[in-house]
Amino acid sequence: MKTLIVGAGSVGRFIAEQLASSGNEVILLEADAAVVKRHRQGLPQSIRWEIGDGCDIGVLARSGAREADVVTAVTGDDEDNLVASLLAKQEFAVPRVVARVNNPNNEWMFTGTWGVDVAVSTPHLITGLVQAAVTVGSFTRLLTFGGGKARLAEVTLAEGSPAADKEIVDLRFPREATVVAVLRDGRVIVPRGDTILRTHDEVLVLVAGDSDAEVREILVGVDEGRPLVRPSVP
Amino acid sequence: MKPRERAERLAHERFERDHDRLRRRFERVDAAAIASASARQHVRVAGEVRRVGVAPRSGVPSLEVVISDGTADAVAVFTGRRRIAGIENGRAMVLEGVPRDEHGRKVMLNPAYTLLAD
Numbered sequence: 063m064k065t066l067i068v069g070a071g072s073v074g075r076f077i078a079e080q081l082a083s084s085g086n087e088v089i090l091l092e093a094d095a096a097v098v099k100r101h102r103q104g105l106p107q108s109i110r111w112e113i114g115d116g117c118d119i120g121v122l123a124r125s126g127a128r129e130a131d132v133v134t135a136v137t138g139d140d141e142d143n144l145v146a147s148l149l150a151k152q153e154f155a156v157p158r159v160v161a162r163v164n165n166p167n168n169e170w171m172f173t174g175t176w177g178v179d180v181a182v183s184t185p186h187l188i189t190g191l192v193q194a195a196v197t198v199g200s201f202t203r204l205l206t207f208g209g210g211k212a213r214l215a216e217v218t219l220a221e222g223s224p225a226a227d228k229e230i231v232d233l234r235f236p237r238e239a240t241v242v243a244v245l246r247d248g249r250v251i252v253p254r255g256d257t258i259l260r261t262h263d264e265v266l267v268l269v270a271g272d273s274d275a276e277v278r279e280i281l282v283g284v285d286e287g288r289p290l291v292r293p294s295v296p
Numbered sequence: 297m298k299p300r301e302r303a304e305r306l307a308h309e310r311f312e313r314d315h316d317r318l319r320r321r322f323e324r325v326d327a328a329a330i331a332s333a334s335a336r337q338h339v340r341v342a343g344e345v346r347r348v349g350v351a352p353r354s355g356v357p358s359l360e361v362v363i364s365d366g367t368a369d370a371v372a373v374f375t376g377r378r379r380i381a382g383i384e385n386g387r388a389m390v391l392e393g394v395p396r397d398e399h400g401r402k403v404m405l406n407p408a409y410t411l412l413a414d
Contacts, residue, residue: 117393129336151405152393152394152405152406153393153394154336154394155335155336155394155395155396155398155405172357173354173356173376174353174354174356174375175353175354175356175358175376210355281318
C-alpha cells in the first residue's frame, strides 16, 4: 500500500514509522527543511521524504499523490489538513483520505465535502477512552466513522447486566449492530453466536443507524439514568 | 416476432440512434471520449447533459450532473451547490478533472467546466 503522509510532526513521523516497518511504501511530505534534516536519520530508510507545501497541487503531484492509495493529512494546522484533503480527493481522486482534527470545534468540517473519508480527532478519542475507563455498565462511544453513520461503542458489563451469562445469539441484537470483540481478563475474544458474555467483560459493538438505544438496552438495561455519550458536533 | 422481442429491438434501435446522434454532436469537440477516460488520470471530456439533480453527499447537498457523449456517461459532482446557471438538460459542456470510480460510475469531483454554444 502506498501512503502519502502530509506533515512530519510527531504524529506524521509515528505513522510513517509504523507503516514503513510493516512493509508499506511511505512518502513523508514536510514543509520545513530543518525538520526533515533533524529527523531523517532516526526513521526507517525506506521512507521517501519530500520537502514542500502539502497545500500545493504541484508538490502533491511530485510526492506521488497520483498513485497513492491513502493520503493522511496530519499537520498541526486544521486548515492545512482540510486543503490537503480536498486536493487529494478532487485533484488526484485518492481512494482514502484520512485527516487529523486538531481543534475539536473544527470537526464538523472534516467530511466528504472537504474530501475527508475518515476524520481522527484526538480530543474526542481521549474523552471516549477516559469515559470508558471511569464508567462501568454504561454505553460509551469510542469512534465515529463513515461520516457518522457507524460508531464503535464499548460497554463494560456491570453486575446485574441483562446480558451477563447469556449467549450473544440469544441477545437478539438489531440488524445494524454487531459485537466485534470481547475483552476478558486482558485477552481478546473473537465473538461467535455461542460466546457467553460475563460480568466485567468489555464488549465492543459496531453500531450503524439509530440502534444505539436498543444496543444499550440489551447490554446495560433500560434505566441507566445517564445521558448517552455523544461527541459534541456544533 | 414476439411482441416482447419487438419491443426490445425498438428500444435498442432508439438507444443506438441516440448514441449516434451524441457521437456526431461531440466528434468535432477537442476532448477525449468518456469511455476512454481512466480513473485517476486527468482528462478533458465533452458531453450532453442528460440529468441534473441535487443529491446529498455526507449530509451536504451537492449538484450531480450526468453527461454523455455516446461512448459512456460521466458524473460531475459540485459540492455545496444546488444549481449552476446554464447547466441544464441538453446543454453541451466540457469537463476537466480527475475521474474516480464510484460503484462503476465515472465521478469527477468539482471539475472545471465550460458550457458550449449549441
